[in-house]
Amino acid sequence: MSMVMPGTAKPRRRYQTAGRRLGAQATRDSILQAARFLFAERGFAGTTIEAIAAQAEVAPQTVYAAFGSKAAIAKEFRFLLEREADIPHRFQEMLAEPDPARQLELVAGIGRYICEQHGDVYEFFAASREPELAAVRKEMLDAQRWGMRMLVDRLMEKDVLRPELDPEDAASILWAVSSIEMYRKLVTYSGWTPDHFERWVAASLKGLVLAA
Template identity: 40%
Template sequence: MDRQVKRQYDTSRRRAAAQETRRAILDTATRLFVERGYAATTMAQLAESAGVAVDTVYTVAGRKPALFLHLVEAAISGTDEAVPAAERDYVREMRAEPDAARKLRRYARAIREMHARLAPLLRVARTGPPEVARIWQDITRRRADNMRLLARDLAATGQLRHELDPDEVADVIWATNSPEFYCLLVEDRGWPPERFEQWLADTWCRLLLA
């Protein structure tokens, strides 16, 4: 085998092995946090359950707060890595869509998919220490900022109710697209996720659009 080809092969194998290790750590962290809670899960337990050394966990994920933040970001993005809001596929699709109702229906689908991943981590955050609560609060504030961008995008279509200002539109969407709201209806009241998506889209259109 040519040396260059062999080096490329070895590099690809190492990269694949590193990704497999990373996935094992993240999946194990999610499972242990959900089963045992944040405070009761130690990095040593995580390493043992994932079949890696403790140092590997710290190298891959950092300290426990950084690990939890990464899990939240990955759940929001739907990938192993955090993806900025503007670079997510559904955001690009919404911005390219000229019709306000179709923007909101696409966003309702994204929220349903996202919160299915986020809901278990919300339960962890509810019972976690202050460091976890701060992470969740930061995510909540960032979501509010993103809703102001969405409200301006909706206003640019000229299809919002004329008596609504963008800040009110942003607040309404922010309140109803929260993972807490999803959990109330889907987990506590037993709504199928697809019903939640349809209801959310219909509610936004009735409340916000002319």
């Protein structure tokens, strides 16, 4: 997947707040995990607030008070995923890496990690017909694509990009080849190990965007 999602400062800070707010965040997190399980199992449309409350072992009113709506819960997944995977940190590390080939290996590693850990969430976002979820999904895709464009800027500074390659096209290629859709085709369907996938993505990205 190889993505970064901007704007993580706020959710992160919540973890560092003691007492009541920590309890509130813990409740929110268990609601989010319950919703994640049910959305993957029954789809977004097939899941009620009541079912989420039952799964999280809280009252439906608690779910309404914490989020307001089912769509608002789904929107929160963006931040939940970041906190779990520590994507911003891994992404900054990748950007700061001086060796271009190693940068692409780190991209492949981030992508593999996200596919393994969060494939379920991307799946139900992609499968949903809800306009509200489509809007959140668009934001997630935009953030991923934007992260790859940042990497392309670094590669251009080092003058290692294939000379005939447009920078926007390079970003799209990095983004598409390390995507969850490729993971589904190669790991889930074709039976590759995640290790094999990660190595193939790294090698392919080098061949596709770096000057020989």
